[in-house]
Amino acid sequence: MSKKVFAGHAVRHVRERLGLTQVDFARRLALSTSYINQIESNQRPVTAAVLLAISRTFDIDIARFSADDLDRIVADLREALADPVFRGLEPSLQDLKNATTHAPAFAHAFLRLHGAMRRMEERRAALDDAVASGKGEGARHLAPYEEVRDHFHYIDNYVDGLDRTAEELSAHLDLFAREDAGALIARHLMDRHGIGVEVAAVDAIEAPLLHFDRHRRVATLSRTLDPASRAFRLAALLARFEQGERIDQHIFEAGFRSATAREVCRLSLQNYYAGALILPYRRFARLARERRHDLDRLSMMTGASLEQVCHRLSTLQRPGEKGVPFYFLKVDRAGNVIKRHSATRFHFARYGGACPVWNVHEAFEQPARTLVQLGEMPDGVRYLCLARGSVKPPARHGLRERRFALGIGCELSHAGELVYADGLDLRAAAVAPLGVNCRICPRGQCPERAFPPLDRDIVLDPDRRDVVPFAVRD
Numbered sequence: 001m002s003k004k005v006f007a008g009h010a011v012r013h014v015r016e017r018l019g020l021t022q023v024d025f026a027r028r029l030a031l032s033t034s035y036i037n038q039i040e041s042n043q044r045p046v047t048a049a050v051l052l053a054i055s056r057t058f059d060i061d062i063a064r065f066s067a068d069d070l071d072r073i074v075a076d077l078r079e080a081l082a083d084p085v086f087r088g089l090e091p092s093l094q095d096l097k098n099a100t101t102h103a104p105a106f107a108h109a110f111l112r113l114h115g116a117m118r119r120m121e122e123r124r125a126a127l128d129d130a131v132a133s134g135k136g137e138g139a140r141h142l143a144p145y146e147e148v149r150d151h152f153h154y155i156d157n158y159v160d161g162l163d164r165t166a167e168e169l170s171a172h173l174d175l176f177a178r179e180d181a182g183a184l185i186a187r188h189l190m191d192r193h194g195i196g197v198e199v200a201a202v203d204a205i206e207a208p209l210l211h212f213d214r215h216r217r218v219a220t221l222s223r224t225l226d227p228a229s230r231a232f233r234l235a236a237l238l239a240r241f242e243q244g245e246r247i248d249q250h251i252f253e254a255g256f257r258s259a260t261a262r263e264v265c266r267l268s269l270q271n272y273y274a275g276a277l278i279l280p281y282r283r284f285a286r287l288a289r290e291r292r293h294d295l296d297r298l299s300m301m302t303g304a305s306l307e308q309v310c311h312r313l314s315t316l317q318r319p320g321e322k323g324v325p326f327y328f329l330k331v332d333r334a335g336n337v338i339k340r341h342s343a344t345r346f347h348f349a350r351y352g353g354a355c356p357v358w359n360v361h362e363a364f365e366q367p368a369r370t371l372v373q374l375g376e377m378p379d380g381v382r383y384l385c386l387a388r389g390s391v392k393p394p395a396r397h398g399l400r401e402r403r404f405a406l407g408i409g410c411e412l413s414h415a416g417e418l419v420y421a422d423g424l425d426l427r428a429a430a431v432a433p434l435g436v437n438c439r440i441c442p443r444g445q446c447p448e449r450a451f452p453p454l455d456r457d458i459v460l461d462p463d464r465r466d467v468v469p470f471a472v473r474d
Contacts, residue, residue: 008042082440144261157341158317166276182231235274292419360407363387375434385409444472
């Protein structure tokens with residue numbers, strides 16, 4: 001283990017869920033009761049030997065004891081506490097670590113409460129704008145998406161049951177790296193569920209990407225979809241019919257607060273299954289290692305799109321068979337983050353834009369190149385950051401083409417497993433100082449800063465003008 005793991009809350013949760021006293025729990029593990037007491041009170045770290053003993057004795061996934069989850073909660077707390085409402089009350093980093101380690105449920109509750117407060121403020125602002133403009137604009141519905149994003153964030157974007165069943169069916173249908181994967185899935189839909197598949201008429205260019213007619217039991221695919229996207233859409237439809245109970249159970253256990261969040265998660269899980277079916281875990285993970293995570297080559301060899309490859313790489317976190325932990329995101333031209341997933345400690349902003357120093361924004365200018373950047377977050381963790389542009393051509397004259405940027409990366413300790421690190425002197429290369437976003441970034445001398453941080457005072461010098469018109473007080 002690279003660092004000490006204080007996971008007393010997780011050990012206590014396992015014991016209480018099993019209905020065991022500390023005495024019985026210690027006896028089953030052949031440990032002393034006092035030792036278990038010290039672990040649960042975070043007076044002693046959980047050793048690798050104890051984790052393995054718990055895993056073997058009680059059939060528990062040891063991934064739940066990962067210290068990375070606590071790091072993420074601490075980062076989220078720091079962002080939330082940068083809100084001006086907490087000015088003058090900011091706890092130290094050690095205080096946040098102590099609160100997260102000893103009371104993670106309370107930390108989650110605080111984040112949920114802060115998120116609710118922010119949404120109320122956003123809704124109030126939207127209503128104020130509506131009154132001022134006289135347009136009566138409805139309130140925004142961002143909360144369900146944020147809730148689902150947080151859910152996947154804290155499970156490392158890996159869903160074991162769906163992943164394994166998708167892998168089994170992929171092997172049965174022999175889908176991996178097949179040019180006719182879409183046709184094979186379509187045949188399975190017909191043979192198993194009596195669902196036909198057809199392509200939209202030539203003049204139906206603006207038809208939805210997929211439309212399922214329940215009465216005819218026919219799925220109609222848009223003509224604008226490439227083969228990889230057609231296979232993905234059919235695989236997601238298949239999840240609806242074959243994995244419904246498993247998905248319902250996952251959603252129930254997640255405990256979402258609204259019906260909308262449950263439906264958003266349902267769609268996300270269907271898409272997750274689709275990616276796992278087309279790129280089955282073991283075969284794809286092995287190929288990724290062999291080709292040293294060359295994105296273009298993996299796309300060419302599997303027939304999957306570049307976006308599907310990047311997304312799947314970010315999900316390879318199966319306990320005992322973990323791949324390189326990646327973050328992945330998709331950004332539009334306005335800087336809106338459409339997708340974001342992370343199996344790393346890389347922190348995405350919950351509110352506001354992303355760091356302008358990050359190379360993902362440059363990908364729009366050079367869509368045919370994979371951009372490589374060494375970046376360091378304020379917590380000192382360094383990353384190998386990759387960015388690539390993506391262009392979706394318009395379906396007809398008069399429509400705008402759609403441009404996106406894909407970002408994927410890993411901590412620098414894994415850089416040697418990526419072909420993109422070849423030729424780079426990782427110790428001597430320039431490192432870009434990244435932040436989460438300007439609102440909470442502690443870097444006082446950044447020439448790219450768009451606006452002041454919320455938790456720092458600014459200094460304006462009438463006799464001095466620089467690129468950034470103010471200085472940040474330390």
